[in-house]
Every structure is written in structure tokens, then in C-alpha cells.
Amino acid sequence: MMGISLIGLVVVAVALIFGLAKGVSAMLGLFKSAQGGHATLACPHCDQQTSHANGQCDACGREL
Numbered sequence: 001m002m003g004i005s006l007i008g009l010v011v012v013a014v015a016l017i018f019g020l021a022k023g024v025s026a027m028l029g030l031f032k033s034a035q036g037g038h039a040t041l042a043c044p045h046c047d048q049q050t051s052h053a054n055g056q057c058d059a060c061g062r063e064l
Contacts, residue, residue: 004012040049041064048059056063 040051042048043050043057043060043062043064045062046057046060048057050058050064052064
């Protein structure tokens with residue numbers, strides 16, 4: 001039976017810690033970007049990018 005050496009366990013533990021930290025960081029980044037602002041879309045009337053938060057185009061003022 002082959003045993004895992006102490007160095008092997010340390011390497012695996014460090015890799016798991018860094019992997020977990022990177023995963024948590026990525027999840028926090030996604031959460032912050034989802035919170036960050038309103039989604040934009042192209043107005044069907046003037047083709048300008050606008051938020052749809054108020055229901056009207058920011059550029060031409062027409063209803064979206």
C-alpha cells in the first residue's frame with residue numbers, strides 16, 4: 001500500500017486553499033457585477049444604448 005507523504009498532503013492542501021480562494025473571489029466578482037448597474041439595451045427607435053429602468057429611452061425619450 002502506498003502512503004501519501006507529508007509533502008504531498010501539504011501540496012494538496014495549499015492547492016485546495018488557493019482553488020477555494022479563487023472560486024470565492026470569482027463568485028464575489030459576479031455578485032458585484034450583477035449589483036453594479038442597470039442593464040442596457042438598444043432603443044428600437046433611435047438605436048442608442050439606454051437603460052430600461054424608467055421605461056423610456058435616455059437619448060430620444062420615447063417609450064421602450
